Amino acid sequence: MCAETPDYKDTLNLPKTDFPMRAGLPAREPEWLERWKRIGVYDRLRDKAKDGSRKPFTLHDGPPYANGHLHIGHALNKTIKDMIVRSHQMMGFDSRYVPGWDCHGLPIEWKIEEQYRAKGQDKDQVPVIDFRQECRKFAEGWIDIQREEFKRLGITGNWDDPYLTMDFHAERVIAEEFMKFLMSGVLYQGSKPVMWSPVEKTALAEAEVEYHDRQTDAVWVPFDIATGASGDAEGAKVVIWTTTPWTLPQNRAICFGPEIAYGLYEITGTPDECWAAKGDRYLLADDLAEEALGAMRLETGMYRRLRDVDAAELSALVCAHPLRGAEGAAGEWDFDVPLFAGDHVTADAGTGFVHTAPSHGDDDYQIGLKHGLEMTFNIMDDSSFRADLPFFGGQRIYDDKGKAGGANKAVIDKLVALGKLLARRRITISDAHSWRSKAPVIRLNRPQWFAAIDREVGDGQDTYGTTIRQRALTSIDQLVKWTPQSGRNRLYSMIESRPDWVLSRQRAWGVPLTCFIRVGAKPGDPGFLLRDPAVNARISEAFEAEGADAWYKDGAKERFLGYDYDPAEWEQVFDILDVWFDSGSTHAFVLRDRADGTADGIADVYMEGTDQHRGWFHSSMLQACGTIGRAPYRNVVTHGFTLDEKGNKMSKSLGNTIVPDEVIKQYGADILRLWVAQTDYTADQRIGPEILKGVADSYRRLRNTMRFMLGALGHVSDADLVAPAEMPELERWVLHRLAELDEQVRAGYAAFDFQGVFQQLFNFSTVDLSAFYFDIRKDALYCDGDTARRRAARTVMDLLFHRLTTWLAPILPFTMEDVWLSRFPGDDSSVHLQDMPATPDDWRDEALAAKWAMVRRARRAVTAALEVQRTDKVIGASLEAAPVVHVADADMLAALKSVAFEDVCITSDIVLTADPSPSEAFRMPEVEGVGVVFEKADGEKCQRCWKILPDVGQHAHPATCKRCNDALG
Template identity: 75%
Template sequence: MCADKTSDTAQDTPDYKSTLNLPKTDFPMRAGLPKREPGWLERWAQIGVYDKLREKKGREPFTLHDGPPYANGHLHIGHALNKTIKDMIVRSHQMMGHDSRYVPGWDCHGLPIEWKIEEQYRAKGKDKDAVDMIEFRQECRAFAEKWVDIQREEFKRLGITGNWDDPYLTMDYHAEAVIAEEFMKFLMNGTLYQGSKPVMWSPVEKTALAEAEIEYHDHKSHTIWVKFLIVRAVEKTGARSQLIGVNVVIWTTTPWTIPSNRAIAFNPELSYGLYKVTSAPEGNWAKKGDHYLLADNLAEDVMKSAKVDEFIRKRDVSADQLDLVICGHPLRSVDGGEGEWDFDVPMLPGDHVTDEAGTGFVHTAPSHGADDYILGIKHGLQMTHNVIEDGSFRQSLPLFGGEVIITPKGKEGGANTAVISKLAEGGALIARGRVTHSYPHSWRSKAPVIFRNTPQWFAAVDRDIDDGQSEMGDTIRERALNSIDKLVKWHPQTGRNRLFAMIETRPDWVLSRQRAWGVPLTCFVKKDAMPHDEDFLMRDPAVNARVVAAFETEGADCWYKDGAKARFLGSDYNPDEWEQVFDVLDVWFDSGSTHSFVLRDRADGTEDGIADVYMEGTDQHRGWFHSSLLQACGTKGRAPYRNVVTHGFTLDEKGNKMSKSLGNTIVPEKVVQQYGADILRLWVAQTDYTADQRIGPEILKGVADSYRRLRNTMRYMLGSLSEFTEADRMDVADMPELERWVLHRLAELDHKVRTGYAAYDFQGVFSAVFNFATVDLSSFYFDIRKDALYCDGDTERRRAARTVLDILYHRLTTWLAPILVFTMEEVWLERFGDAESSVHLEDFPETPADWLNEPLAAKWAKVRGVRRVVTAALEVQRTEKVIGASLEAAPVVHVRDSDVLEALKSVTFEDVCITSAVELSGDPSPAEAFRLPEADGVGVVFEKAEGAKCQRCWKILPDVGNHTHDGVCGRCNDALS
């Protein structure tokens, strides 16, 4: 094998180094990506690469619709992962022959931005409520604009391609007009209604929250065991009458909801008993002689919590006995209650009751729980309005008026302890405690939320829609479920199961938020009418059209201008008879509507308003995937996407969630500054993004090492292709077997690359290409052909090798371009550096099908198998200092299989093994032969090469010194001549 030489040749022997065809390239081994990448970004902007790609005619469109990030802060590692995956999808489909479009977008309305402006107000001692609504909204708009510009540059620095000059923003006037128009489709098709039911409410942010805006954290709650005295039975059978005077015991972790109690639920399938306390400490809340109704599986735990010394089970209590039994409210007799709780508390059957924790009886407050509400509706229980928007009890509530559940700073107020104290005062408690459990919090303020009954606007998911789009079903839920199963492909498939289960059981969609920065619910309600009245909601296409037209030219701010109501109602209605709704839409409705003003309305959208792919994190099954599906099913009758691709979350190296407090966050900007964006992109390509990924300093070092190995492969090809021209190209049919084997491997790889990219499997693509480059090429083909490339003259073997290198170059460079966008541009420009050239303007080269040659591949698999034994045998000799290089060897290779032996004889096996000679034998292997367990029937006997060392190629051959040029072999003599 030839290499750069600094050998101690005799002084009278010529130095042949200058006669070798050594690699020539200016491509540096040290990438210097952090400093050099911005230059390529500038070049792409000058060339207008994205726009030039749009000029390619006759290509099938492919559209990835961008799930909008929120415009309120610098990018985190999740943003980098998300946008890089999207970029790889867009670029790879473009290079596979599509017109691959990508319009980046931003979510601009909503509470996070509003919250930031309010924080600024609080810092200045400014009262938000004293600020003009439009002025406040304009401050929110300016805040969003600032962060859109910042994030745009941060995304571009990661090498993300797209229509950056014309992104979509949910706060653009046209976007606001379309969002309002889409909302009014729900108004017109009958799915919109106003209802009063418990929703997750943030007392800190004073608004309802969607499930997607909730995260769960450990929270320490009060726990109380409360007695409800049975006072009578609706039907006085003997069994029921015997329960009068007995206490039903409930357990709750939300004592503040007790004032809103309206019933107790039990499960007819559970086993219940009547228990008597027979011994208890003096002064204990649970006293000797007390009788309690409890689920049998929980009785012992309850008595232990109540510090009862001894108790007995007196008898069974059946579901029939419990049904129609009436209790008194535990606050009924507390002084100062003013008769507020002087009402019946019925016992009602409910499937949601279990005996896994608590008492087997569930305190039911229909205004403060989902199951409670359902049970309340079924049995006509009264809804309460005891808790106001700031998370405190209404001032008129006896005993507790003004008490706070959650303070404006997200801390526990005094409501729980106030309720507990009054229950204890009235003798209604048998135990109290604290428990740490998973509890819902707002993902913005990080504060606990409460279930609170408020009037809200809903989209009904189970109402029939008469809009002529019933192919997927008549209701939003039916259309969504059918779309999931019949119209959408899921990557991975588990995404289908997750979203299907959510849609199958979800309640009606809460559309309204009690905030200021957003698109208002553009509807009017009739004064003095009730929500269930036929004329409660105005449904007038002319009014709707005036609203949309105004939003197009003035934006949604015009809804808040003086005289807006009269302007929109026009002369057909008396403004005094109608009320204008000022709630704003849930921001998930904004982003869920983006398919309309991006895919449907833009010139770079899609003909049918449907995206080829939506790609987001797994949390978006309850977020953007979910809201987009519901919104589109309500307005266009089907899902707005054909494929849904999901990625997991990003964790630190130990698998922990990233947190500023833990100091384990990875900031994309810092990774780019240290390593370059291509290293971050390579990390994305090397991970299984469908699961949670890990990143950290050690992982990034490993990624950088993979990058260096790949860069070295590309550098070697560039150097070996120096001055290669079309005149040097050789026909495939005339190539040696080794080159044709490489082309066979390329054809196999071409299929893997294309199918992998089409299936969004970047890990599979990169793994296949990287292993090919480092194993098949660097460790095998390049190793073998280095001698011919360096030392041959203008031989067919060298021309064939360089032709294959050129073929490899074009494929590896383009195949890797969607991943390593900067590096492959550098590799491309090293050979094709004219002003308008870019690898990102190229397609993947077509690979001839006849390059596939399975018989040849099978033969070379046998050759490589024997080569591994020879290489291992020589490594033993090298380790023992018998030889310094493999060219000093001329091993004898014994091969038992005659077919394998013939295969070896048909190739120049010494070149394959990088030895100066090889003797092949079918004789049995002698005892001293080197063997490998996995290569049965192959033995290698080491022999040293005979002859002199060629001072040009370093092979040891008998003919060295017998030619015109001193100290060289015949092959090198011919090359020198």
């Protein structure tokens, strides 16, 4: 620039905004949280709906346990929920979210027991109400901690009034829901195998069990055939295989597979140290014979197959128990062991014969029911054999720490001593463990309380079926939408095949089974259970005032029975309800009873991890089908598990855990939320340092788009805005894209597809806006005077602002609040009080969109050609160019000539021609029919807009083009 040439920088309409380049989220997010609390955003949103203009939408929160700091799975879960709630609110609903906590049950009780053990105290010596109060205090402490951790993630909701399963009203309703089961006839006391934790001394639900590898002794045991054999089968033995030797004293039958091929095998020779004997004959499944005989150390040539043995022959056999007749057995095992066909028997491992102990397995129990087998009660709560059981009394399966006791060894040693063991082998199996104590679980027959899911409920709510199972299966298919759809199949198959629901737990912290049984009566006897509405009403009244502790107070039995019954004739039940019944009942005391619940007691959405198909989704379905006759939800949304960057499950031992608090301290909660939005949450997700860096980069690109928009809107007023009809085509193309996006964003949010929503908005912001529209319109925004073009661009910026901030606010609530307040500061201002603006139908213009798609294709060829020249240092900027563009397609050429294509390509000039492209023209394979010949622009450089034009220097203002001269006035 010559010395006398004016500096025109101050005459440009440069961006004006205080919106910072650096977000500073970790430091600034707490300020916005405090602001939202101060101005009462959540309550003000509820006030907007008081006139009835907004349709209610309720996401019902699946309650986490109040017993520890949040992990990354909690962050994922609550963030997805928050996006659902916020997006529906901004789409015009009254979107309610009441956070809740599961406060009862073993997770919390176990923590208190650990504290007792550390002090050398015995929990059983503490008064039960005192113990329950300690559990309550423990839960209260963690609720306060977790509440602040959830709020720090930007989760909106009624945090001042959450629901707690230990609130007195909640305990009352849980008891009332149980008493509905009592009164409708689906409650019964039965004795069947349940998952039992010897360490925790309680039954466990399937959802409280996880599977881990453990080592055990597998044994091959011969059962002498007592009767039913003939010919060469006389004196033969049926060989069973088991990985739980401790169950053998409880054996009552043997099962075989009706479709499996069996044979009679004879031992022709034995090696040293072999428990089999020459001449022995064994019945074995043909597919497993070689493996079983090999375990006995018998090689090929030491045995031969004599013949087939069919199902009819097997069914006629009766065996003797291996311990039958043993000296000192006192006749304990002097009974017959029949053989039964069982569809559960496979030829995958073992011998094809399954030893059957009805007290210790579901399949065994069903066989026992079918054939009238005796249930045994040899195993006590601590997994020890009953004290008077011959040979094994007092031996434990597992000790108090979950380590193997002496039971297996005692049984094996006795079999060896009696010559009743053919082989043993140490193997590794996957078996059930308690997910709290991590100790192994056994299948144990215990008297428990059950809900019969195939018994007619008898409550008259039969629209969807007469039994709990029928109602649940019908609800799954007719009343609920599943995201993803695979959730439907998962829950349907589980409920279709599940057994009756075990309701009782042998613990102290929870809601008791508020019922009474007649002293001396047996389950199933008439009058065994007391069913009296007046008694139930007294219990409800006491629980509302005092909580469930009322059940344990002195004189409780007399208080609840009143004067109508003799307390001596009734026994009070002190088992507590399965904690899944608690959480399954939440629909009643949250959706039904709260002012911010729902009119029909049904939630619009339940959203949890895929493990809740066997947990909360499952128990809520069963519980509601037993009390209201249908599912308590209309939508079920499921997310997967969170893995590290390599796809490994996170664990403290591997050191690959990602703690939400650490991510927030480094990046801010919005980055964590953006990670959630960028993942397909319906599958397992990965997270780690490198992934978070990529998320932060995406965030920066999006933030820069918002910053440019804010800069362009500096000091804009309503008077600066124009109607769409007055806009140039480029602006009307942006409006078309906004109309498309409005439909896509709303459909995506309605379908809970946050990944799809964010991808659409991110691509629009970075590709359509930053790399195209903003890139083109910078010149007009900065250099034009008060032109129609500049007013149209700023109008589009205003329309973009209101849509992008509200579209993105559910995903990035802190950042969009920052963007909003940068333009609309004020004590009561917040983007979260806004709705997504309606988009006029006439913004859509498919013909215009098709035309500009051609323009953009041609532009790609031109910008690529100029980039070659820039790389070769022929030019420093695209404004130095005036390329010749050869266009073969007539429609495309006409489209390019109808727009200011030089502005679109950010060149000083451009020549469009239908002439064939010369050989030296630049071409792009993906832009067929367009060739670009580079030419430098003619003229001088305008010192204000930097375009090179022939008229520069011919106007009143020195070194300017006509456009800039006019702008300067």
